[in-house]
Amino acid sequence: MKARTLLVFHSRTGYTRTIASKIAAACDCDVEELHDEVGRGGPIGWVRSAFEAVSRFDTLLRPTRFDPADYDLVIVGTPVWFWSLSSPVRTWLRRHHAALGKAAFFCTCGSSGDRRALAEFEALCGPAAASLAFTDGEIDRADPAAKVAGFVRQLGIGKTSGRSARKTARR
Numbered sequence: 001m002k003a004r005t006l007l008v009f010h011s012r013t014g015y016t017r018t019i020a021s022k023i024a025a026a027c028d029c030d031v032e033e034l035h036d037e038v039g040r041g042g043p044i045g046w047v048r049s050a051f052e053a054v055s056r057f058d059t060l061l062r063p064t065r066f067d068p069a070d071y072d073l074v075i076v077g078t079p080v081w082f083w084s085l086s087s088p089v090r091t092w093l094r095r096h097h098a099a100l101g102k103a104a105f106f107c108t109c110g111s112s113g114d115r116r117a118l119a120e121f122e123a124l125c126g127p128a129a130a131s132l133a134f135t136d137g138e139i140d141r142a143d144p145a146a147k148v149a150g151f152v153r154q155l156g157i158g159k160t161s162g163r164s165a166r167k168t169a170r171r
């Protein structure tokens with residue numbers, strides 16, 4: 001039976017969504033974008049996000065569509081907020097970490113904090129099967145496709161990986 005992959009992410013200003021859409025284009029997966037009931041736009045939204053990042057308070061997530069327990073692999077993506085996970089992703093992970101089997105992680109950041117965010121993810125979920133980090137500048141300047149392809153390959157979920165595996169087996 002085909003392995004099932006779920007991609008879960010939050011994005012406040014679009015960078016993490018850009019990477020999520022590249023990953024989704026490179027593999028077969030269901031996609032869950034996390035939204036919460038909290039306004040995150042403008043300076044007030046920024047301050048609220050900063051407060052939640054520092055205090056590690058949970059947020060009020062809107063209902064989600066997919067149950068991670070139904071998937072063989074869950075890929076989780078977040079913007080870095082104060083060298084840690086964004087509160088919507090932290091809230092979702094606190095709720096679902098026990099249901100995750102194999103899990104992978106990606107994040108976007110202005111310049112730093114990706115390793116601490118990954119450490120926080122791994123403290124909740126165990127070792128990541130693969131991880132990927134981008135700065136905003138990297139996403140603005142260059143096509144992230146090559147790095148995303150490496151990540152997807154490492155996880156063995158590329159759209160072509162089944163076909164190449166069959167080709168290799170036939171030789």
Ligand SMILES: Cc1cc2nc3c(=O)[nH]c(=O)nc-3n(C[C@H](O)[C@H](O)[C@H](O)COP(=O)(O)O)c2cc1C
Pocket residue numbers: 010011012013014015016017046049050053078079080081082083084108109110111112113135136
């Ligand atoms: C509250 C807040 C805290 C942030 N903290 C960091 C940080 O610690 N390190 C960093 O490099 N970028 C930080 N950023 C910048 C974001 O991580 C970065 O712009 C990210 O790519 C945004 O992703 P998004 O567009 O998917 O929301 C922060 C942004 C916000 C809103």
